Amino acid sequence: MSSPSPSGSPSRSPPTGADADELRRLNTLLRGRLAHASAELQRATSSHNATADEQHRLSRTLLRQTHELRVLEGLYRERQQEIGRLRAEIAAFHEPENPDTVVDPHVCLESRLRQQDGDFCNLEARFDQAVFERDVLQDQSDHLAEEMRLAGDEIEQHQEDRNDLDRARENAEHELLLTETSLARATEALQQTESRVTELEASASEAAPTPNRLTQERDDAQAADAHAGDRMGAMKEDLQAFQRLYHESSADLNRLRAVHAASTDDLIQTIQDRDTARADVDRLRGDLSDLRTRRPGGSDASDADSDAGSGSHGSVGSGGKEDSDAKSSSNEEEDEDTAEVANDLLEAQTLQALAQSRSAERRRRQASPRRGPKVVGSGAPPDGSDGSDSDADPTSRPAPNVDSSGGPSAPPPRRSAGSSAPDPMKPVAPFARGELCIPGRTQAHAMIQREVDPWLADQISDKAMVTMLINVLFPILPTRPGWLFPRIAPTDRRQYTPKDYCVDLITEDNVRALLDSRPWEVLERAANADPISFEDDVGGGRLGVAIQRYQTHEPDCLQSYWESTHSFVITPAMIKQHPWLAIYKKERNNRRSHAGAHWKAFLEIFILAMREGWCGLDLVLGPFFLHFPKRSETVIWYPGLASRQANLRDPNLHIAEPTDLLEALDEANLEDPWRNHFRDTAEQHPARSISRLKDKSFGIQAQDAA
Template sequence: QGPGGPGVPTPQEVIEIHDDGAESEPDHAGPGVDQVPLAGGHAGSGTPPGSGGSPEYGSPPNGGNAEEEEEEDESDAEVLAALARCRSEARRRQSASPRSKAPSSPPATPRRRSSSADSGRSRSSTPGPGSIPRSPPAGSSPPGSSAGSPPGSPPGSPGPPQVGALVPPLFQIATSITGFNAPRNLTQAETDPWPANLLSQWQITALILSSLSRDLVIPSGWLFPGHVRGTRKPIPGVGYRDDLITGANIQALINSRPWTVLANPATRLTFDLALHRGAQTRLGRIADAYLAYEDLQLWTYWETTHYLPITRPQRAADPLLEQYHAARHHRRIAAGERWRHLLRDMLPMFREQWADVDLLLDPFFLHLPTIQDEITWYPGIISRAANAGNPAQHQGEPNDLLEALVEADTHDHWRNHYRDRPQDHPARRIGRLVAKFNPATGSQPPP
């Protein structure tokens, strides 16, 4: 079945997230049961793009009714005139009764609210599926609760938190990566792999979105191999099997859904998801929103670490390669935008001291490679290099991309984000991360 046009999936509604730049996936005939179109929008846990699965993270709100807004705007002058007449009449009554102890108040005039305001209020108060519900800031009481109720208490529950409630901070503030109200002098041993010279200038209360999305990216060479300047790219046909990169071979590869290997593991390194989910903490809600996001972006995350080098002559000769190349680009942009939405929702979580930036090192989170990472997948490069180094061994070369994938994943454990070899993830060699955002014994108030 021929692939559809390159599209970007329609995102799902999330509180206070407005993705005005999101594009809608064009209508096209759905794929077959066992076939995923090369230009599909996304693919999660076995759900083909365009199959009507779960909506995606971060949808733009719909506008209000323009005609209703115009009608209500015309009535504003009448309302203001009536209010002025009421106030004038009240002042006359007050001056006529000098012995009055208190001036009379003008009658309350109901204020009309446009349909766009109503719809905006509805959107902000009613989260959609997979969204992050609002939570009160640390030290404040949620609506409907008694004053003094600790953060995390359900509405209407005065006094100490109920059984299972958690109160931040869950970790010693002195161990926080970046200071809270003021910068801290940190050493590289305390922050590794984060750069100590950068985090020593930061404080959590001053973090903004660009701090996480642009400045604090996973350091090159820690999770993925770093790009080495001066390194020459392998020559097509000599250093690797460029003849395997065809539209038909990519279609067969995608139909096998190789991204299912990235399914999220049951254990977390820095926090107990069941504990935070049961206590309805902001960290638990962030984790659930991320799981919904990841499930829809597995194809993209797998694709970014199995990036096939498709040349312009190849794209010109094979329309399927051209479609796949364009759709791959759109998928990467869409995944990055939705990841930034999640990072924005993490900022209040950090300020409320549920976690710090070390949370991003947890293998629970997948990361998109940057231009500083060397992640290009050259099919057959392993066997070609082995045969060049020892021609007598005659190591067999892959015959298609499925065989080339096995060769690459066996040699490069990072290509699957260590999800198939969790014990090798570099975060597991950092002692400070283990259960860092779970409450220590005796640190929480008694029930």
């Protein structure tokens, strides 16, 4: 029998950090193990066939011996009957009723009896030998049956090991391809760096810089560029704030100039009115004195007047002096009043300018970014005002803290310094309680498989959203194999040969014609297709960013998603006959790698959205998202398989087989609706049978939207 398969067969992908040499060695080791497993499988199969032949030969021998044994048993019964008859004849001869017997047959009968006894002993010996041989053959048959069972177990184990080695080899080849791509990029970057070093050596007279120095200079330049960018951004913000302050100051200055001009005009008009009033007073005084001198009277009166005039001439003269003093004092008082009015006006204008300057300064401080530690939230100004320019126009705006009824108004709303500003990326409230989330939001909790299906409960029960890493969801989602795409057990999986399907359709011309028809456009999501677990028009928050990220990369990856369920086998014989197929196979693998990178980028944002409470893992189960099949799922496309197998089962059907890959594609899509990811048969998508997905993340808004 063959030796047991080597333990520790690699069935998972090599570590990401492995270099190209390690991946090549691992690939060589896997190929050797695969060859060893194939040889063991062939030896076990040969041994199984030989054992089956030996068992068949022994079975036929056993049947022949059994038949001979039955024949001997019949002969033995006949001999027994013959012996009984002969004994009866002997007894008859010994009776005295036969005195006429001339020849005594006793001796003859005894000789015949001895002969019959010898034959009987010989038959018994042969019977015992046949029974012994039958027992030996039965033991050998049981032993061969046990060996066949063990060989069957070893064959199944070798098949599983071979499948594991195939998967490990594919993973190693995939990682090797990625590593070679990264190595090519690194080589290109190194060549660019070397050319840069050569240019620097040619241009600089000093010692040639080392790659480490170039790396350090590059890092320093990047840091300086980032710092300069930050400073430039800060300077732009300051410049914008200063521009706003300049425009506000210009408007305030123009308003002050207009007020000053109006006040100056009022002052000039007031002075002119004062001079006019003074001229009117002087004229009235002159008219009054003329009337007094021209008034007629008697002698007494004239004498009295004359006496009064003579006696009081000095007094009259002194009175005129007093009048002149009074006039001068009144003029000085009027000048003082005018000066006081001018001072009051200047003081009012100064206070108004100061108030506007304070308001502009407050607006500038609020508009310009802080250089020190920031306090999240906006508070009221230190002077207790609400930040508005309440002193700019005292005639049109009410006094601060006074309502329209004249009483004190309520103080303006004030936000505490410790309160946080709304985060536009986070929701107002989580979509569900923590114990209802899949998985738990803040801490892990046990899950029942039927309640979280198709998620694998044993793989997510120990996970929490706030601590989830990308390796939980990438490269393989922890879902049950077979829920979206079919899965056939390795023991039941059939290996199709070129005779089982239309392998002659896989040619360069047919593949090019298939690609020119762009069959992956059937995967384009319809404009009126609404998601079942979230709102299609979600535009804000982290969830909106994640959905937008997926919507951006899906159109670019439709061909890769289509090829994941329409991937046909390309053998070395096909490549030898059509070398272009090797290029297509390479491009197909590259598209798959790029699509996987886009999917990983989406999952990183999706994990952040889950941590913030936007959604759970169930969001990606809906028909809105496209998924790649797992390696354990059976999705290989064999063109013309359905019609060829139907004709092989019943040659009288005469079903027309496809003549090109386009006809084979229609046949496969009709036979397997899942190959188009249920985009053309949305009502058959498995997610629509999961009741908990309906409107699960509806009605969630970002904090700034609320």
